[in-house]
Amino acid sequence: MSKPLILVTNDDGITAPGLRNLIRFLSEFGEIIVVAPDSPQSGKGHAITVDDTLFLNDMPANDGATKEYSCSGTPADCIKLALRELLDRKPDLCVSGINHGSNASINVIYSGTMSAAIEAGIEGIPSIGFSLCDFAWEADFSAAEEAIKSIVRKSLEKGIPEGVILNVNIPKVSKDQIKGIKICRQARANWREKFDKRQSPSGKDYYWLTGEFELLDNGQDTDESALAQHYISIVPTQFDLTAYHAIQQLNSWKF
Amino acid sequence: MSKPLILVTNDDGITAPGLRNLIRFLSEFGEIIVVAPDSPQSGKGHAITVDDTLFLNDMPANDGATKEYSCSGTPADCIKLALRELLDRKPDLCVSGINHGSNASINVIYSGTMSAAIEAGIEGIPSIGFSLCDFAWEADFSAAEEAIKSIVRKSLEKGIPEGVILNVNIPKVSKDQIKGIKICRQARANWREKFDKRQSPSGKDYYWLTGEFELLDNGQDTDESALAQHYISIVPTQFDLTAYHAIQQLNSWKF
Numbered sequence: 001m002s003k004p005l006i007l008v009t010n011d012d013g014i015t016a017p018g019l020r021n022l023i024r025f026l027s028e029f030g031e032i033i034v035v036a037p038d039s040p041q042s043g044k045g046h047a048i049t050v051d052d053t054l055f056l057n058d059m060p061a062n063d064g065a066t067k068e069y070s071c072s073g074t075p076a077d078c079i080k081l082a083l084r085e086l087l088d089r090k091p092d093l094c095v096s097g098i099n100h101g102s103n104a105s106i107n108v109i110y111s112g113t114m115s116a117a118i119e120a121g122i123e124g125i126p127s128i129g130f131s132l133c134d135f136a137w138e139a140d141f142s143a144a145e146e147a148i149k150s151i152v153r154k155s156l157e158k159g160i161p162e163g164v165i166l167n168v169n170i171p172k173v174s175k176d177q178i179k180g181i182k183i184c185r186q187a188r189a190n191w192r193e194k195f196d197k198r199q200s201p202s203g204k205d206y207y208w209l210t211g212e213f214e215l216l217d218n219g220q221d222t223d224e225s226a227l228a229q230h231y232i233s234i235v236p237t238q239f240d241l242t243a244y245h246a247i248q249q250l251n252s253w254k255f
Numbered sequence: 256m257s258k259p260l261i262l263v264t265n266d267d268g269i270t271a272p273g274l275r276n277l278i279r280f281l282s283e284f285g286e287i288i289v290v291a292p293d294s295p296q297s298g299k300g301h302a303i304t305v306d307d308t309l310f311l312n313d314m315p316a317n318d319g320a321t322k323e324y325s326c327s328g329t330p331a332d333c334i335k336l337a338l339r340e341l342l343d344r345k346p347d348l349c350v351s352g353i354n355h356g357s358n359a360s361i362n363v364i365y366s367g368t369m370s371a372a373i374e375a376g377i378e379g380i381p382s383i384g385f386s387l388c389d390f391a392w393e394a395d396f397s398a399a400e401e402a403i404k405s406i407v408r409k410s411l412e413k414g415i416p417e418g419v420i421l422n423v424n425i426p427k428v429s430k431d432q433i434k435g436i437k438i439c440r441q442a443r444a445n446w447r448e449k450f451d452k453r454q455s456p457s458g459k460d461y462y463w464l465t466g467e468f469e470l471l472d473n474g475q476d477t478d479e480s481a482l483a484q485h486y487i488s489i490v491p492t493q494f495d496l497t498a499y500h501a502i503q504q505l506n507s508w509k510f
Contacts (some may be wrong), residue, residue: 045331046364047303054450054462076300076365084448106377107495109301110331122361122445125386154508164501181510185497190377193339195309207309207336236501241363242440246419246491253409255436 004030004092004156004194006064007082007120011041011075011099011112018098020063021141022130025148026095027064029156033088033091034061035082037112042101046115048080049073056081074114083123087186094120097130098141098148104133104169104223104233105187105215114167118239121165126155129165134172143175147232151181167235171227179194182231186223189215259285259347259411262375264333266296266354266367269325273353275318276396277385280403281350282319282412284485287347289316290337292367293325297356301370303335304328311336330371338378348411349375352423353384353396353403359388359424359478359488360442360470369422373494376420384420388482391429398430402487406436422490426482437486442477444470 006026010019014036023032038057055072061070069086071078075096083090099113108114117129132139151168160166167186172177177181193211200206215224223233259279265274269291278287284302293312300346310327315324324341326333330351354368363369372384385403387394406423417420422441426433448466455461470479 016257040306043303043305045299045303045370047300047302048298048365049330049464051295055459056462058401065491066316067298074302077464080448081450085450085452106494107375109373109494110303115300118364133346150510154510160438161498161504164498165506167496168389183502183505185499185502186495188495193335195340197338197340204310204426207311207340208305209332209335228495234505235496236498236505237496238498238501239361239364239496240441240443241422241492241494241496243419243493244417244440245436246416247440249416250421250438250489250491253413254496255405255409 005089006030006032007091007094008032008034009036009075009078009096009116011037011044011116012039013037014059014070016100017101017137018141020131022098023063023065025145026098026152029152033063033087034065034068034073035071035078035086037075037078041112042076043110044074044112045110046076047074054081055140057085069233075112079116079119091125094125094127098144099131100137100139101131101135102133102169103129103167104130105189108167108186108237117165121250122239126160127156127165130168132170132172143178144170145171147178147181161239163238164236167237169223169227169233171230173230177230178232179230182226182228182233184223184233184235185221186235187215188217189213189224235252257325260344261285261287262337262346262349263287263289264291264330264351264371266292266299266330268292269293269314271355272392273355273387273396277350277353278318278320280400281407286406287320288342289320289323290326290333290341292330292333293327293407293499295330296367298365299329299367300365301331302329303331304329309336315507330367331374334371334374346380349380349437353399355392355394356386356390357388357424358384358386358422359482360444363422363441363492377494381415382420383410383423385423387425387427398433399425402433402436418493418495419491422492424478424482424488426485432485433487435486437481437488439478439490440471441482441490442479443472444468444479477506
């Protein structure tokens with residue numbers, strides 16, 4: 001039997017330490033093909049490039065990868081180009097990350113990392129997004145190695161349910177402080193934006209988006225709760241956005 | 256009692272006929288504030304601008320709007336800036352569109368129109384995205400007027416369930432061919448991309464993303480089915496992406 005084919009991407013760009021560590025962690029599991037953005041794509045959500053050209057560059061393969069390409073587009077573009085132009089068979093697994101920063105709770109909506117994983121999930125490929133709750137470029141990914149390998153091993157063995165993508169977040173603690181892995185729901189939360197208003201040299205106002213995360217959920221079964229207790233959180237995530245529970249109520253509107 | 260405050264945005268840009276028609280349709284319902292992208296933002300998904308500046312421009316208010324602003328960012332940025340910098344109270348309703356083109360089935364994932372509506376939904380604002388299944392700039396929006404008014408009226412009267420955003424798609428048919436309005440689930444579908452590979456004058460390969468829509472769902476309760484039968488589809492859409500049905504199965508993996 002041939003080795004599993006694993007497609008790896010991220011949103012922080014092909015040189016990001018999170019990606020390089022992920023490739024190293026995964027090389028024992030199969031043949032690794034990397035198609036990742038040529039520049040940071042954080043906060044790009046599920047953007048795709050419909051009104052511009054896309055470039056792919058053959059890159060040196062390092063850290064145990066078989067082939068690497070950088071792409072001028074978004075994380076979702078990377079998956080589309082990989083599947084349609086680069087790979088000669090469907091990958092057995094797609095893994096995105098390791099993101100520098102949390103994609104727990106509402107962050108999943110804005111996340112390029114998770115959108116790449118979801119794009120592969122839409123294509124029927126078992127898919128996982130990994131994030132470390134540490135924005136630093138020099139973040140320490142070593143504490144996550146064992147858990148990431150364990151999650152990838154289980155995913156290849158057991159099979160991720162169809163239409164489900166794993167959103168894995170790892171707390172920013174040392175390895176011996178990690179208490180385990182918990183399956184969770186997405187916490188209710190949002191961002192209280194504060195726009196930093198400035199003036200250009202020519203006197204024109206402009207803004208920088210900044211903000212504070214606001215948790216709106218006291219549940220013990222959420223990803224935020226698990227992370228606060230030093231567990232790794234896994235939220236099974238889906239791309240069927242239908243709010244089934246609301247269908248009956250809307251039907252009572254009687255158009 | 257003061258008139259309802261209605262925040263209007265889109266992803267095709269502030270000059271798009273779909274937006275201008277929507278403002279005209281809604282002006283009888285309340286005070287309309289428009290904050291829309293200054294250029295087309297189709298396919299931007301839930302992207303936000305974290306690594307660049309944002310500009311807001313005061314624009315002439317037309318078509319019954321009280322105030323209009325154009326924004327250099329994404330549709331989700333428009334909502335964030337409107338709520339934090341421009342409005343002095345929380346809107347009673349946010350309406351995004353009318354999109355030039357379908358946002359039914361999997362298109363909701365890539366849609367700037369729907370992401371703006373979802374962003375407002377995350378902020379607890381009752382929110383609706385409208386799309387006409389016609390990509391043409393000169394599309395005829397008149398057939399949609401009555402249904403859009405009816406949906407907005409019901410939404411203000413009955414209240415959209417919390418955490419739910421309405422994804423409304425209108426078939427490309429004349430008014431007398433529209434059979435009614437159906438509450439639906441999101442159809443399973445995807446895009447079979449075909450990348451159009453070209454060469455730059457200097458000999459470098461590049462790609463344009465193109466593709467064909469592929470419906471993978473024979474259900475009679477989907478948005479695609481309703482649209483094919485000339486119904487307007489409403490999918491109640493949510494931003495809690497948790498696949499609750501998969502939690503038990505993942506717990507059986509026993510990490």
